[in-house]
Amino acid sequence: MGFEFHTTSLRSAVNWARKWSLFQYPFVTACCGMEFMSVAASKYDIARFGAEFPRFSPRQADLLFIVGTITERQGPALRRIYDQMCEPKWVVAFGVCASTGGFYQNYATMPGADQVVPVDVYIPGCPPRPEQVLDALMLLQDRIQKGEGHSQITIDAERGYDVPIAAIRPKQLGPGAAAKKEG
Amino acid sequence: MSDSHDHDVNLVPPTRRVVLGFQDAEDMDVPDLPTEPVPLNMGPSHPAMHGTVRMVLEVEGEKISSADIQIGYLHRCFEKESESATWTQIFPYTDRLNYISPMLNNIGYAMAVEKLLGIADTLPERAQYIRVIVGETSRITDHLTCLGASAMELGAFTVFLYALKAREWIFELLEEICGARLTVSYMRIGGVAADMPEEWGKKLLDVFARVRDVMVDISKLLDRNRIFRDRMDGIGIITKEDAISWGITGPVGRSTGLAYDVRKDHPYLVYDRFDFDVPVGSVGDNFDRYAVRVEEILQSMRIIEQALAQIPAGRFLHPDPRVSLPPKSETYNSIEAMIAHFKLIMDGIHVPPGEIYSFTEAGNGELGFYIVADGTGRPWKCRVRPPCFPATAVLGKVLPGLFIADVVPTFGMINMIGGECDR
Amino acid sequence: MAQIVLDRLTAQFTGGELVEVGSNLGNEWARVKRESWLAVAKFLRDDPATKMEMFIDLTAVDRLGLRTWPEDAPRFDVVVHLYSVSLKHRVRLYSAVPEEDPSIDTLVSIWAGANWYEREAYDLYGVRFKGHPDLRRILMYPEFVGHPLRKDYPKEKRQPLVRRQAGTRE
Numbered sequence: 001m002g003f004e005f006h007t008t009s010l011r012s013a014v015n016w017a018r019k020w021s022l023f024q025y026p027f028v029t030a031c032c033g034m035e036f037m038s039v040a041a042s043k044y045d046i047a048r049f050g051a052e053f054p055r056f057s058p059r060q061a062d063l064l065f066i067v068g069t070i071t072e073r074q075g076p077a078l079r080r081i082y083d084q085m086c087e088p089k090w091v092v093a094f095g096v097c098a099s100t101g102g103f104y105q106n107y108a109t110m111p112g113a114d115q116v117v118p119v120d121v122y123i124p125g126c127p128p129r130p131e132q133v134l135d136a137l138m139l140l141q142d143r144i145q146k147g148e149g150h151s152q153i154t155i156d157a158e159r160g161y162d163v164p165i166a167a168i169r170p171k172q173l174g175p176g177a178a179a180k181k182e183g
Numbered sequence: 184m185s186d187s188h189d190h191d192v193n194l195v196p197p198t199r200r201v202v203l204g205f206q207d208a209e210d211m212d213v214p215d216l217p218t219e220p221v222p223l224n225m226g227p228s229h230p231a232m233h234g235t236v237r238m239v240l241e242v243e244g245e246k247i248s249s250a251d252i253q254i255g256y257l258h259r260c261f262e263k264e265s266e267s268a269t270w271t272q273i274f275p276y277t278d279r280l281n282y283i284s285p286m287l288n289n290i291g292y293a294m295a296v297e298k299l300l301g302i303a304d305t306l307p308e309r310a311q312y313i314r315v316i317v318g319e320t321s322r323i324t325d326h327l328t329c330l331g332a333s334a335m336e337l338g339a340f341t342v343f344l345y346a347l348k349a350r351e352w353i354f355e356l357l358e359e360i361c362g363a364r365l366t367v368s369y370m371r372i373g374g375v376a377a378d379m380p381e382e383w384g385k386k387l388l389d390v391f392a393r394v395r396d397v398m399v400d401i402s403k404l405l406d407r408n409r410i411f412r413d414r415m416d417g418i419g420i421i422t423k424e425d426a427i428s429w430g431i432t433g434p435v436g437r438s439t440g441l442a443y444d445v446r447k448d449h450p451y452l453v454y455d456r457f458d459f460d461v462p463v464g465s466v467g468d469n470f471d472r473y474a475v476r477v478e479e480i481l482q483s484m485r486i487i488e489q490a491l492a493q494i495p496a497g498r499f500l501h502p503d504p505r506v507s508l509p510p511k512s513e514t515y516n517s518i519e520a521m522i523a524h525f526k527l528i529m530d531g532i533h534v535p536p537g538e539i540y541s542f543t544e545a546g547n548g549e550l551g552f553y554i555v556a557d558g559t560g561r562p563w564k565c566r567v568r569p570p571c572f573p574a575t576a577v578l579g580k581v582l583p584g585l586f587i588a589d590v591v592p593t594f595g596m597i598n599m600i601g602g603e604c605d606r
Numbered sequence: 607m608a609q610i611v612l613d614r615l616t617a618q619f620t621g622g623e624l625v626e627v628g629s630n631l632g633n634e635w636a637r638v639k640r641e642s643w644l645a646v647a648k649f650l651r652d653d654p655a656t657k658m659e660m661f662i663d664l665t666a667v668d669r670l671g672l673r674t675w676p677e678d679a680p681r682f683d684v685v686v687h688l689y690s691v692s693l694k695h696r697v698r699l700y701s702a703v704p705e706e707d708p709s710i711d712t713l714v715s716i717w718a719g720a721n722w723y724e725r726e727a728y729d730l731y732g733v734r735f736k737g738h739p740d741l742r743r744i745l746m747y748p749e750f751v752g753h754p755l756r757k758d759y760p761k762e763k764r765q766p767l768v769r770r771q772a773g774t775r776e
Contacts, residue, residue: 030235
């Protein structure tokens with residue numbers, strides 16, 4: 001047993017802790033907010049996943065729930081909130097308006113929140129049933145456990161823990177970023 | 184910053200002087216502290232901003248001196264979308280206006296188009312009763328959500344859980360009748376999309392017995408709760424004259440003493456056959472709005488019980504083939520029905536040219552639809568007159584003078600729904 | 607239902623301020639000349655037989671391309687709905703506003719509720735309200751160019767404020 005075993009099991013332990021204690025920031029805008037309230041209430045209890053307590057400050061949250069339609073006017077606010085969150089952070093697009101714009105294809109609606117922030121899990125539905133939301137939460141938990149996702153921080157076996165993804169997996173960045181890194 | 188950090192206040196020429204807002208300030212030995220107005224931004228993403236609204240407040244200490252309410256963060260272009268959609272395709276858009284009482288929006292829009300078509304007086308009776316029943320059910324979910332969310336923001340988390348528990352029971356029944364919990368699209372031009380299932384009425388009455396218990400629990404927790412009363416009594420007063428000249432109707436308008444309810448003053452559908460009361464407040468503060476909503480839930484249950492007792496058998500959709508789709512058995516078996524179905528879906532219902540303003544009592548007040556039809560299957564203009572639009576506007580007049588903490592219950596009790604205010 | 611309103615209007619305004627009155631599908635309406643907009647509105651609020659104290663709605667209609675609208679008529683219509691809480695009747699007022707000079711008097715001095723509705727009509731249609739205390743956009747953001755509900759504004763023409771940078775994980 002060597003260093004690798006310790007950091008591998010440390011990584012899975014830390015990811016296990018992260019996935020069961022998500023502090024969500026509910027960026028609620030529209031009708032999906034009502035289903036979000038249902039998910040947070042007693043029947044479709046999100047508290048059993050450890051994610052019940054909404055932190056209404058982005059500084060204290062690690063899961064950005066984008067609930068509802070994002071308009072172009074809302075874009076800068078959403079981007080700023082995403083930037084204010086500390087790593088590791090994940091983003092869930094709740095509802096079809098946040099995923100692709102839904103059936104609102106017009107001058108004021110952004111066709112999906114992923115126009116401004118990178119999204120990890122998309123939940124379709126207008127609004128999605130609470131069971132879909134919990135299913136998405138479990139999908140997100142799988143991603144967190146495996147260390148995937150758009151989050152920039154992960155635990156790496158060779159270098160120790162909490163390094164930026166850019167340092168170890170540069171090929172996962174887009175085509176322009178590698179050139180930027182060198183230049 | 185300015186010289187407000189100087190130690191001897193008497194030597195500092197005051198830029199602005201504000202006395203702390205206590206009633207007995209003259210008796211207290213409180214020095215005049217110089218202060219400056221500070222701009223404070225609440226929103227557009229804020230836990231107490233239902234949906235999304237931005238308030239740019241200017242505060243002096245904790246007192247608000249001016250408030251600029253900025254809406255439009257949920258402008259989803261209902262009017263522009265409806266200009267390119269057929270008359271029936273607009274129903275999903277109307278769901279998402281006041282999304283906590285979608286049936287009432289559907290009903291308002293359907294009635295406007297039916298008036299333009301001239302079939303408003305010949306709607307089947309069963310359809311009208313079903314509309315009243317599900318409409319009032321939607322009103323109950325509207326008020327439950329408003330009460331629950333506002334109470335949660337004041338710290339009463341249990342009330343939120345109780346209210347949502349009651350709402351879940353109602354959502355299950357709505358899912359049984361139309362397939363969706365929240366965005367129902369249940370109405371059609373000429374009636375409703377599907378008939379009420381058997382036993383649905385009986386299930387609804389059973390649910391109401393439990394909802395009444397929940398309302399008793401909520402009242403026990405809030406009505407004489409010292410903290411709740413202190414935060415709601417006398418705060419956010421809207422006068423009756425303001426309500427009239429700003430056009431504020433619904434629970435907010437009635438809490439000021441304005442006794443106007445579309446169901447009573449201009450009855451539509453079969454509302455004139457029911458015996459129900461409309462609660463009217465006296466002071467116009469937050470607590471009045473809360474009390475009016477609690478009482479309206481109980482009155483809505485009363486209307487539904489009477490409607491379920493009176494509902495006749497019959498058609499649930501107007502039989503005119505120019506308006507409603509033919510039954511599926513005919514569509515698949517006869518060419519005329521298939522062509523009728525095709526034309527209705529592709530072109531839309533041909534509504535004769537004309538303009539109408541049709542109004543109903545939605546969850547927040549008088550919901551108006553001003554529709555301009557040009558004879559084709561798509562509207563030329565389909566405007567929604569949102570009832571919470573003037574109520575949100577009056578906040579610019581009500582908030583100055585309150586503390587920052589008072590914004591939370593005041594805004595909550597206005598029940599501004601972003602989908603409706605911004606459309 | 608509200609014939610009394612039309613009767614009082616036609617009795618009071620005999621000098622051509624009223625272009626046309628009518629009643630259709632249960633709605634009474636009156637078309638007013640732009641210059642007399644404020645006078646007619648004030649009369650409707652103050653006259654004891656009409657008493658329109660409640661301001662219900664204000665919007666604009668863009669008639670560009672409407673088949674039933676004559677080609678040379680002004681492009682926009684400002685439409686106001688008024689209600690009387692005491693006498694329980696309604697009226698709709700129209701006033702035609704041309705495209706070259708889309709302005710009309712504000713009703714804020716008569717009903718305080720007209721404030722936000724007029725801002726919305728300005729924002730979405732470009733109709734200016736003379737004398738409005740705070741005429742700025744309300745539903746669209748200040749950087750938006752154009753008036754989206756006009757018939758010549760394409761539905762899907764977006765003017766985004768912010769986008770993700772291409773080619774990065776950001």
